[in-house]
Amino acid sequence: MPKAIALYSGGLDSTLAILVAMRQGIEVTAITFLNHFGCDISDKSSCSKDPFSAAQKFGFEVKLCHLADKFMDIVKNPKFGHGKNMNPCIDCRILMLREAAELMKMRGADFIITGEVLGQRPMSQRRDTFPKIDREAGLKGYVLRPLSARLLKPTIAEESGLVDREQLCGFHGRSRKPQMALANEFGLTEYPAPAGGCLLTDPIFSYRLKELLKHNPDPSIKDISLLRLGRHFRISENMKVIVGRNERENNVIEGLAEKTDHLFWVEGYGSPLTIICGNATEDDINLAASICARYSDAKKLPEVDVTVSANGVKYTIKTPSADNAVLNEHMVQPEKKLKTASI
């Protein structure tokens, strides 16, 4: 029985690609890649969906693989450049294929499957990009794209008769209608709405990441996780203040904080949890307290008692709330400024 390794996000296209291969008797092992930028399968709003439900229903195995630092390296220095934002989609596809190629060797599989559809995405799913990606991954001729295969040059698996090209599809472009009809044929009734990509395709997130990398080329997982939430203020070269915007964000900040981190809040009022990232001077700590006060329900008081906690010690800073000029000076955000009248 021919064996294949499939790149699998849990989305409609990658699931269908697997089912199209399986219906002609190919044994498929799926591999779901995770990275620090949204492909967290526990987060239903992220680009990777639950990869296990279709696998259970249709009977294929799923392996998870976190790309970790390898992914960070291509985000910082992509050989083929970034997309519209910080998304290095071509390098990302190449990296995923290289990892899949390792599994292909280990499993003695014959080829690789992806759910890519010709013309669906402007950067990575073009007729001239597919062969480039395959070559760079050392997989020339070994990547079968079952959903568009009939529009593409035959792969080794098709030429050698392992795969019947006639049973593959010729989908093209951004419409999902053909995929939805095919899903219906397979009895695939539950599938996620199409995702725009990982967090790196988001302009605000990308702006924050670029700003972080400018000041800290080797950010920690915590630094990257904090980019997803809160309001960010750059205070100095190696110090930022992050202010939670709601209870959920406050809880996440609390969960990410380490014992040595400075945390700020206003007791007895609706208050954001505020955290300092990096090394802070006393002036920085006072500034962080005034920013925290500004986003609390006590902001109109002439002076606000802000509680600070670090290294197991708690104390209070009395401070007026930061005004708009201070916020504008430090806010990490593209262009948009607050009016400079205070509070």
Ligand code: SF4
């Ligand atoms: S959007 Fe691009 S960079 Fe992000 S996971 Fe998808 S292919 Fe990779």
